[in-house]
Amino acid sequence: MKGKYYIQGMAAISPQHTFEGDLSVQPMVISNGNMLSCVEPDYKAFIPGNSLRRMSRILKMGLTTALRCLQDSGIETPGAIVTGTGKGSLQDTEKFIKEIRDYKETALNPTPFIQSTYNAVNGLIALQQKCTQYNNTFVHRGFSFENALLDSMLLLHEGTANVLAGAFEEITAEHFYIKSRIGQWKSEHISNDTLYKHFSPGTISGEGAAFFILGPSPTTNTYAELAGLKMLYKPSPEKLAASLQTFISHEEIDMVLTGRNADTNYDQYYQVVDQQLSGIPQLPFKHLCGEYDTAGAFALWLGAQLLKTQQLPAQWFPMLQQPPAKLRNILIYNNFFGEQHVFMLLKGI
């Protein structure tokens, strides 16, 4: 698919101080335990108090990130809204399941049901910004955000002026426990800054929201160019290696942002990338955001941020021994529990 895709504005809420301020002076937020939670901003600056009271956590987080992203890009009403979320509003889903049981299916409050629908955040953004155009939500684990990106690229290709593309995910204590029962998290309790020292089955969980304005041509505010996107469903290591070769065939990669998460169950895929790109500096990011369906959106936000500022906040990446000689082409590789694998290529402007 021919075309150029530029990130014209963006915003992220994550377990780090990513929402506002100068990144280079923000310390790394260290959490004890295997469940990272977002540093949440004061939502009142974005959402009126009476609406805020009715909204559950992920709706606030998603809507606020989207609004901040629009502010950052100087666009009020985007040409389309496309998002990805693996789990939507867990809090509302859990609440409605419990209320059905507790109230024996009678006199139920519909609000958690409405907010549990996966497209609720999209609908809210459209409502708030009066965006009556294309609106879509993808809900496919580690391909949720990436399909939203692909859909956005298709829209730009088809002539849409700009697209608000984003992802949002939350973790709850209950869901953390559920996924611990199938071994997704480490059995030993660690803190995120020591993640890569604990090479064992499982990883740490995370959450976050990230939104981007994508447009077909660069502006003075442009962060980076999204120059490539490839999704691979359950590939063999051989297929992964061959696809990576094709994906970067004519590109010089300065740095890899890797989704490596110290989980021995799926590390073999990251080793494929090690072998193919030996000698190229790799920067892991899961110690900052944890593992979740749409962590790829955090990686894209981080990569675009690094390219625009041309700075690596050293306090976030103590593992980095030799910074890359230059920072122009960043490859992002991520996989979600070995099933959905993604390559993204970001280029500086």
Add this chain to the structure above:
Amino acid sequence: MAERVFITGVGMITAIGDDVAGNLHSLCSQQSGLGFTSHLDTIYKTILPVAEVKYTTQQLSEMAGVAGIDGYTRTTLLGLIAVREALAQAGITDVQQEPTGFINASTVGGMCDTENVYFDIVDPEKTGDFLKFIDTLDCADCTQRIADTVGFTEHIATISTACSSSANALMYGARLIKAGLTRRVICGGTEALTRFTLNGFNSLKNIDKRPCRPFDQQRNGLNLGEGAAYLVLESESLVRENNSKVIAELSGYANTNEAFHPTSPSPEGDGAFAAMRDALAMSGHTIADVQYVNVHGTATLSNDVSEGKALQRLFGTKVPPFSSTKPFTGHTLAAAGAIEAIYSVLAIQHQLVFPNLNFTEGMEELYITPETQLKEGYPVHHVISNSFGFGGNNASLVISKYEG
């Protein structure tokens, strides 16, 4: 120029039929699938009618050819049965022969099974068989189970935009083809009845205790249904290369948002109007070319006013025959868009307009009324199929007779 997108196979299972032929038979003989549930554990068992697929989950697993294998939810099994029929009808025996994408739609994933074991799953004191359902909590589970069973390894996605989910799946698939990213993609959606959605819509006071009455003055809400439907979409060049039999063309589509209210459409049907208008414009046809509209027609108070107003705005005094098939199938949420897309294909193939059951009295807000009798031998060339949902998500498709 972008490639045209053709439909070369269809497959479905609903309360009115185990396959496409069974559905057509029930539509023509005016057999509704509405009744009381035998499978759902709810206090509304004998109060709220639903359109349930009559087989147990065990029987469905036999029909889907996966009996005795763990982890298939009812959602997945319904989907698998419909996908298998669509592939067979398109003459596809090996999905690996041509890279084939799979775009699925789901509103609550495997909730049908997880809601029965959820409190065991969250209870550290309990352990057992139910743990195999942990991975079915999300919407991607059914998609991947189906993909892995039939062998899809290429582009895969799941869409969830409430009641317009599978119409958006068809649209996304068509756009992947037009952009040249794939030449063949299977699109549709699957939905099983759950206590969660039944109570959700009931808490919104959106469910009628009687069989639903779309576009009737006395309508009082929807009835839920379950089912699955998939369409095989192929690019024009692939169709030529393989000499595939084309059964219809997906000639237009549009997705718009109401930006009006989280669960209600705008009273004048702005989003519905824009979706139909834009889809028709894309198809290159005009309002005079449309012979049938398969309306969303949920029979909720607000949908039918809004959609009816939109029809009147678009077609003026020349509104073509229209009907809601929800009184046959119930509202199947994520599957509805694909089920009704197949009904639109059937209308073209067999030159039919399906009746809108349970209609007696026109709505005071509208001057139009739905088709109440089966029209046979009716020249249907272009059909608009509507799917509108929560979050203001509207989708309209235009399906056209294949003229070569």
